[in-house]
Amino acid sequence: MRAPTLLALSALVAALVSPTPAHAHGNVSCTMRFELSGWSVIYKTSHGTGRVTCRDGESMAVHIRTYGGGLTVGKSRIHGRGDFSGVRGIDDVLGTYVQLEAHAGAVKSSDATVMTNGPVSLALAATGDGWDLGLALGGFVIER
DSSP states (O other): OOHHHHHHHHHHHHHHHSOOOGGGGTOOOEEEEEEEEEEEEEEEEEEEEEEEEETTSOEEEEEEEEEEEEEEEEEEEEEEEEEEESOSSGGGGOEEEEEEEEEEEEEEEEEEEEEEETTEEEEEEEEEEEEEEEEEEEEEEEEO
């Protein structure tokens, strides 16, 4: 094997086995605990707060609001957990996520939904009190 080829092959192997920071590939694991309350009569809105925590030690308090429209009616208060994917750093979780939601519940209800904000996805699981019924398209906004 010629020296330049051997050198190039060695550099490639070194690059493949070298430790790479998790944020370089969008692999920072982040979760969010949150509470929301809101209502809907054709237009759906809710507001709340949460805390995003990442495995790299970063965390931040966030404000959450949702909006949307469709065939929907109800009033609810929920609390839950969200799991993010595609995150390179904690600031990647901020922004507006597109949400399509079908929901139905009375008194005690639960909800699960997945939404996206470009390369970042958010899977939510929540339980709560209230009543709701409908189908809505809208946004889920996470801000500082």
